[in-house]
Amino acid sequence: MTQATVTIKLPRRGSALGFLQKYGVYVALLLVLLFNLVFTPNFFELDNFRTQFVQVVPVLVVALGMALVIGTEGIDLSVGAVMALAAAIVPLYIGYGAIPAILIAIAGGLVVGLINGSMVAFIGVQPIVATLSLMVAGRGIALLIANEQLRPVSDLFVLALGRGSLFEDQPWRIPYAVIIAVVLVVVVALLVNRTTFGKQLLAIGGNRRAAQLAGLPVKRILLSVYVISAALAAIAGIIGTARLGASVPSTIGNLIELSAITAVVVGGTPLTGGQVKIAGTVAGALLLQFITATLVKHDVPDAYSQIVQAAIILAAVYIQRGRIFKR
Amino acid sequence: MTILETSAGPAPRSQVNRERIAALAQSYGAAVILVILLVAGSIAFPTFLSVSNFANIATQSSFLLIIAIGMTFVILTGGIDLSVGSMYALGGVLAAYGSHWGVFGAFALPLAVAAVIGAIQGALVAYAKMAAFIVTLAGLLGVRGLVYAITNGGSTTPLIQDPVTAAIGQGGLVGLRWPVFIALAALVIGSVLLSRSRGGQAVLAVGGSENAAALMGLPVARVHFSVYVLSALCAGLSGALTAAYSSSGVPNVGVGLELSAISAVVIGGTLLTGGRGNLVGTLAGVLLLTVIQNLINQVGSLSSSVQAVVSGAFLAIVVIVQTVLARTQRL
Secondary structure, three states: OOOOOOOOOOOOOOOHHHHHHHHHHHHHHHHHHHHHHHHOOOOOOHHHHHHHHHHHHHHHHHHHHHHHHHHOOOOOOOHHHHHHHHHHHHHHHHHHOHHHHHHHHHHHHHHHHHHHHHHHHHHOOOHHHHHHHHHHHHHHHHHHHOOOOOEEOOOHHHHHHHHOEEOOOOOOOEEHHHHHHHHHHHHHHHHHHHOHHHHHHHHHHHOHHHHHHOOOOHHHHHHHHHHHHHHHHHHHHHHHHHHHOEEOOOOOOOOHHHHHHHHHHHOOOOOOOOOOOHHHHHHHHHHHHHHHHHHHHOOOOHHHHHHHHHHHHHHHHHHHOOOOOOO | OHHHHOOOOOOOHHHHHHHHHHHHHHHHHHHHHHHHHHHHHHHHOOOOOOHHHHHHHHHHHHHHHHHHHHHHHHHHOOOOOOOHHHHHHHHHHHHHHHHHHHHHHHHHHHHHHHHHHHHHHHHHHHOOOOOHHHHHHHHHHHHHHHHHHOOOOOOOOOEOOOHHHHHHHHOEEOOEEHHHHHHHHHHHHHHHHHHHOHHHHHHHHHHHOHHHHHHOOOOHHHHHHHHHHHHHHHHHHHHHHHHHHHOEOOOOOOOOHHHHHHHHHHHOOOOOOOOOOOHHHHHHHHHHHHHHHHHHHHHOOOOHHHHHHHHHHHHHHHHHHHHHHHHHHHO
16 A cells, blocks of 8 residues: 555664664663662662562463454554453353453453454454444453442452462462463464464464465454453453452453554554564563553652653654564 | 365356345444334334434434544554544543633543543554553553542542533533534544545555555554544544533443443444444434333333443344344455
8 A cells, every 4th residue: 555655764784773673672771770779769679570470461461462453454452442341241151260250251251352353354444443333342241340439349269360379478489470471472472473363363363365266264263362362351450450459340351452452562563564573562561561650750740651652652653663674 | 175166267146136135234234223122112112212312312323433533543454443432531531620721621622631541552553562452451450550549549420610611511402412413513524534634544445455455555563553543532522521411420431431432333233343434324223222212211110230231241142143144245
């Protein structure tokens, strides 16, 4: 669409721009950490980092799915609604035990993913409207299920997912939520980089027609990507509920689609598809988390931290425009 | 897919008919459903069919309509503007602050700021070639941050100081408030611009095929730039009118309004890929959303979550039908 009008300046290999395009998010992450090392007292402490890592988990888990969707040149706006749906389902079935409740909550997310994916893959609806309709309807359904009420969750197993740690009582204890997130990061990274599914996904995002003509199962892969995104969002909703100790479908995951998209894009995954950067996505999510934490610790009002976030998105995308490196 | 299936020679008559019906349904489907809903609503609820209720629907629609008009232009170029909800809140707050200097300040201040913000977004999309989705997403966050920054984190709700400004929002003629007339005027001006002016035709051409438009010598970048300025102006105006209507600029209004505006435009038959659509469809889309909301309110006991489910499901059905129709036309 843009060949005729866009003149792309090709960054030379080894040029400053090329370096920033590839490693900008890591440089930014390093700079934020250095700033805090110098200016923020008590930032470099185990407890603080543990808090930061636990707080980033929902955004990170959602961003992993978002990265896959964006890799196919799609977008998933319904992730916040899926989190709300999962949060609403957990207390309903907690009577049957924690594991069944969690599985049913994830299944609820899968249904949303199937609807999203079917609309995109089989009918050809644009991802942005398909997932927009479920973003609106999904949260409504979540609120109806929960009777528009906040419900406390007291099941110890569920609570442990958000608050418990491995090696409890030790200074190096590792929160279960962080362990789950790390496992999911590894699984998704392997999925993208080491499996046929990952290669096909990238091929579809790079050039759908070519992928179709090459006989790739385009529809099935598109469907799978939205289902995976919804499943991850449901897991994020369960972890978020566990951390709060309450199911709050009215607010959980509000605007998380924006944070997740930001993390993915800042991490170097282009919105035009064909590339997925999992390590970059992790770095992007951490960058956003550390920036927010930095602003909070320096008593910057929320309003300004939103403006800073907006500026970061623009700067990241500005640097990445016209990027030509493939993988 | 289309290349493989296109056959040479004249198409059979049945196929031509099917294409024509599909095209009509695409353009006027929303209007037909609107009429059906109005008739059904009037039969089902005696309180629905009343002058005051219809005047209410008109007022509620007018604010969304003004935003959706700007959004239609953006979507016609193949773009999207996610910042309108925040821009709407900023417009309202600035109108309240500006009303210290009378009615001129109440409208000049929000419109001037909207134009600047729209120009920044437009420049980033048109000249820096950044994805509209991301630029206006940053706008959504940044402008809302700006609103909170000038209202002590949203805790201050500035009031409209000027009686003339308040009269523009609350006064009216023949039972309809002024914002309704302003929205209709915007609709007429927008429609004339779109179908009768060089700029409007350029918008359609750029949305249809950017390459073809560039080869025809159309100022592609300037068209992209202009629609974002127009959309920001529309959102700012709508916010200012809302502030005049409610006598105050509320900092946290308009969250999610961009989604309603996009829904209205899409329901009205404008293709998200750009190049095809019209403002009458957008009017039908806006009225449909407002009437659905009104009908749900008529039932009484139903909550806002039911409304969310209905509007979401409705949007899904509409886009599915439209996608199928668009495919029929392409065959």
